Amino acid sequence: xxxxxxxxxxxxxxxxxxxxxxxxxxxxxxxxxxxxxxxxxxxxxxxxxxxxxxxxxxxxxxxxxxxxxxxxxxxxxxxxxxxxxxxxxxxxxxxxxxxxxxxxxxxxxxxxxxxxxxxxxxxxxxxxxxxxxxxxxxxxxxxxxxxxxxxxxxxxxxxxxxxxxxxxxxxxxxxxxxxxxxxxxxxxxxxxxxxxxxxxxxxxxxxxxxxxxxxxxxxxxxxxxxxxxxxxxxxxxxxxxxxxxxxxxxxxxxxxxxxxxxxxxxxxxxxxxxxxxxxxxxxxxxxxxxxxxxxxxxxxxxxxxxxxxxxxxxxxxxxxxxxxxxxxxxxxxxxxxxxxxxxxxxxxxxxxxxxxxxxxxxxxxxxxxxxxxxxxxxxxxxxxxxxxxxxxxxxxxxxxxxxxxxxxxxxxxxxxxxxxxxxxxxxxxxxxxxxxxxxxxxxxxxxxxxxxxxxxxxxxxxxxxxxxxxxxxxxxxxxxxxxxxxxxxxxxxxxxxxxxxxxxxxxxxxxxxxxxxxxxxxxxxxxxxxxxxxxxxxxxxxxxxxxxxxxxxxxxxxxxxxxxxxxxxxxxxxxxxxxxxxxxxxxxxxxxxxxxxxxxxxxxxxxxxxxxxxxxxxxxxxxxxxxxxxxxxxxxxxxxxxxxxxxxxxxxxxxxxxxxxxxxxxxxxxxxxxxxxxxxxxxxxxxxxxxxxxxxxxxxxxxxxxxxxxxxxxxxxxxxxxxxxxxxxxxxxx
Numbered sequence: 001x002x003x004x005x006x007x008x009x010x011x012x013x014x015x016x017x018x019x020x021x022x023x024x025x026x027x028x029x030x031x032x033x034x035x036x037x038x039x040x041x042x043x044x045x046x047x048x049x050x051x052x053x054x055x056x057x058x059x060x061x062x063x064x065x066x067x068x069x070x071x072x073x074x075x076x077x078x079x080x081x082x083x084x085x086x087x088x089x090x091x092x093x094x095x096x097x098x099x100x101x102x103x104x105x106x107x108x109x110x111x112x113x114x115x116x117x118x119x120x121x122x123x124x125x126x127x128x129x130x131x132x133x134x135x136x137x138x139x140x141x142x143x144x145x146x147x148x149x150x151x152x153x154x155x156x157x158x159x160x161x162x163x164x165x166x167x168x169x170x171x172x173x174x175x176x177x178x179x180x181x182x183x184x185x186x187x188x189x190x191x192x193x194x195x196x197x198x199x200x201x202x203x204x205x206x207x208x209x210x211x212x213x214x215x216x217x218x219x220x221x222x223x224x225x226x227x228x229x230x231x232x233x234x235x236x237x238x239x240x241x242x243x244x245x246x247x248x249x250x251x252x253x254x255x256x257x258x259x260x261x262x263x264x265x266x267x268x269x270x271x272x273x274x275x276x277x278x279x280x281x282x283x284x285x286x287x288x289x290x291x292x293x294x295x296x297x298x299x300x301x302x303x304x305x306x307x308x309x310x311x312x313x314x315x316x317x318x319x320x321x322x323x324x325x326x327x328x329x330x331x332x333x334x335x336x337x338x339x340x341x342x343x344x345x346x347x348x349x350x351x352x353x354x355x356x357x358x359x360x361x362x363x364x365x366x367x368x369x370x371x372x373x374x375x376x377x378x379x380x381x382x383x384x385x386x387x388x389x390x391x392x393x394x395x396x397x398x399x400x401x402x403x404x405x406x407x408x409x410x411x412x413x414x415x416x417x418x419x420x421x422x423x424x425x426x427x428x429x430x431x432x433x434x435x436x437x438x439x440x441x442x443x444x445x446x447x448x449x450x451x452x453x454x455x456x457x458x459x460x461x462x463x464x465x466x467x468x469x470x471x472x473x474x475x476x477x478x479x480x481x482x483x484x485x486x487x488x489x490x491x492x493x494x495x496x497x498x499x500x501x502x503x504x505x506x507x508x509x510x511x512x513x514x515x516x517x518x519x520x521x522x523x524x525x526x527x528x529x530x531x532x533x534x535x536x537x538x539x540x541x542x543x544x545x546x547x548x549x550x551x552x553x554x555x556x557x558x559x560x561x562x563x564x565x566x567x568x569x570x571x572x573x574x575x576x577x578x579x580x581x582x583x584x585x586x587x588x589x590x591x592x593x594x595x596x597x598x599x600x601x602x603x604x605x606x607x608x609x610x611x612x613x614x615x616x617x618x619x620x621x622x623x624x625x626x627x628x629x630x631x632x633x634x635x636x637x638x639x640x641x642x643x644x645x646x647x648x649x650x651x652x653x654x655x656x657x658x659x660x661x662x663x664x665x666x667x668x669x670x671x672x673x674x675x676x677x678x679x680x681x682x683x684x685x686x687x688x689x690x691x692x693x694x695x696x697x698x699x700x701x702x703x704x705x706x707x708x709x710x711x712x713x714x715x716x717x718x719x720x721x722x723x724x725x726x727x728x729x730x731x732x733x734x
Contacts, residue, residue: 007315008040016049017056042084045091050102052411054474066104070352073138089349096142097409106361110407113547115163115572117371120175126364127179131193138351142193146173154209156499159531163572170232177236194239202226203244212245240273254280260302278483281309296323304332369549369556374569375611382541384563393461397443398529404471407548408496418551424558441509443492459520469529472496495531503579533575568641570610574603586711606712614640621707634670647714649704
């Protein structure tokens with residue numbers, strides 16, 4: 001290969017939607033694509049060929065749907081092959097944040113909702129379906145957020161995190177990789193997709209919850225909190241990672257050789273692909289002086305594939321100027337080509353195949369939605385809806401819409417897709433139950449004009465279901481940065497990339513609506529549809545959070561309200577009492593935290609918390625070697641599912657410990673009165689900790705093992721003490 005051809009393999013400069021134009025007869029290629037392939041005698045990778053959203057401007061009028069995506073991908077690939085002297089195909093890289101971000105793709109609940117399921121097996125099945133859809137439509141590689149840890153819920157991308165805890169995120173990242181990729185020793189199956197895990201590393205710790213800000217991370221916080229999910233994903237076989245926007249100890253991730261080469265490749269022995277985030281390489285010019293040296297710095301640090309930036313387009317010049325060696329280019333090209341070989345693109349450059357059954361996609365999305373809904377409070381047993389309730393008022397700005405259930409990074413939906421909470425209750429309520437509706441107020445701002453109608457409906461009902469929350473819905477009027485982030489939240493957008501908040505309050509009118517409805521005296525259940533935790537007073541009798549549960553989330557919520565399905569969700573992060581008390585994490589360092597004179601410093605609802613329509617009792621834990629054994633009993637009158645959570649509290653340890661660390665969990669479903677013995681082995685991965693030298697292993701010391709239904713309950717749970725010196729040396733991870 002010539003140096004020009006090599007550099008072409010490392011560039012992913014184009015926005016994919018600029019490569020084609022829809023015509024009455026199908027699709028035609030653009031001059032922009034021809035210019036890009038001429039520039040480097042081919043094309044290494046193309047981002048977002050099938051992406052559809054307000055930023056790309058692709059919708060059902062001008063973009064590819066399920067029936068013609070594969071033909072469009074083949075058209076582009078044929079042109080790439082014709083432009084390449086060596087016949088090297090392009091990688092088609094697609095966003096798959098919660099389902100393939102393309103027209104007619106199955107939309108899943110967002111990652112924060114997935115975190116609330118505490119169900120890796122279910123998530124793996126949903127991820128496998130998303131991969132099959134991607135490959136059937138001609139895509140190759142899936143970009144999936146998984147590595148960001150939610151340490152400040154003001155951050156608009158909190159919805160893209162699995163939660164605040166490294167172990168929970170690690171388990172779900174493993175599930176993602178296994179579901180999407182399978183377990184390929186070499187070649188990827190036709191219905192599996194290589195995963196690019198986003199974002200490496202520490203992006204969830206940006207200062208003030210502000211997008212792309214600096215992350216003030218010491219090495220210990222980085223290793224203990226922000227790296228375990230990445231380590232788990234790589235050990236599961238992830239094909240690639242994406243370097244994050246933030247900096248770590250003074251160097252942006254995409255220019256951080258200590259992170260991308262010394263840690264990722266040398267210590268962890270990762271041999272996959274490293275991609276830069278969009279335009280991140282060009283940001284390095286702030287410290288290098290120009291795009292040429294910025295590209296050289298990123299390549300030398302360990303980046304293999306760019307995304308939209310100018311810096312990597314000048315790598316030929318960077319080599320000629322002696323800023324980087326051609327051998328570094330060769331190493332990166334080898335990784336790109338290896339992934340293409342593993343996908344079988346040289347033998348089968350044209351993709352596509354039978355589309356997975358969309359009904360299965362809907363079923364998996366709905367299953368995740370059911371599993372993520374979390375019951376936070378249920379005073380006086382307001383829920384499930386009692387048999388004597390004959391009139392239900394469904395109120396609030398989220399009650400009759402599906403648009404705000406979807407989350408950020410979602411393609412336009414066809415009219416009629418999905419189910420709102422109102423739709424679900426009207427369809428599933430028993431015969432004779434009158435379900436009435438009033439919007440009440442606007443989602444944002446202080447428009448209270450509909451409150452009198454809502455109050456009248458509530459006063460005339462036996463139960464008020466008040467559906468409140470936020471939204472990540474974008475519109476064509478949204479101002480977008482060059483990387484697709486919102487420049488400013490517009491209309492009803494209160495969450496998502498670029499929509500960070502200084503506080504955690506809902507729109508002002510929503511509080512006025514809540515106060516007015518509660519004042520009627522009608523029992524009130526609040527459902528929060530949200531991409532981050534918002535603060536709410538304790539005035540309603542019942543409170544659920546549905547997160548962004550996807551298109552069919554309204555049906556799932558209705559099932560739970562009516563008692564047709566049991567609530568099984570558990571909080572994947574702590575819910576603060578206000579933004580003023582941040583940070584609020586269950587796993588803070590074990591020091592004597594002072595409180596505030598004017599407020600409670602603790603979480604309003606603790607990590608791991610979630611009620612059921614029954615109750616559970618936990619017997620004292622016992623140890624059989626390094627296996628924790630505990631008896632769990634359903635002490636109520638309904639069937640239910642508890643999540644047995646195993647926490648460690650380190651007593652004698654070489655480094656300063658955290659109060660608690662989640663290290664294992666297991667769900668158990670029980671009939672009324674049933675007792676089951678749960679056994680959870682604590683292996684090296686569960687017992688390991690980061691030592692004084694930042695190495696990870698099972699260190700000498702003693703730990704308390706606490707088993708409970710939430711992190712708060714674990715603080716009061718009866719512990720059992722484990723001496724880690726008894727752990728077999730061969731169990732110790734590297």
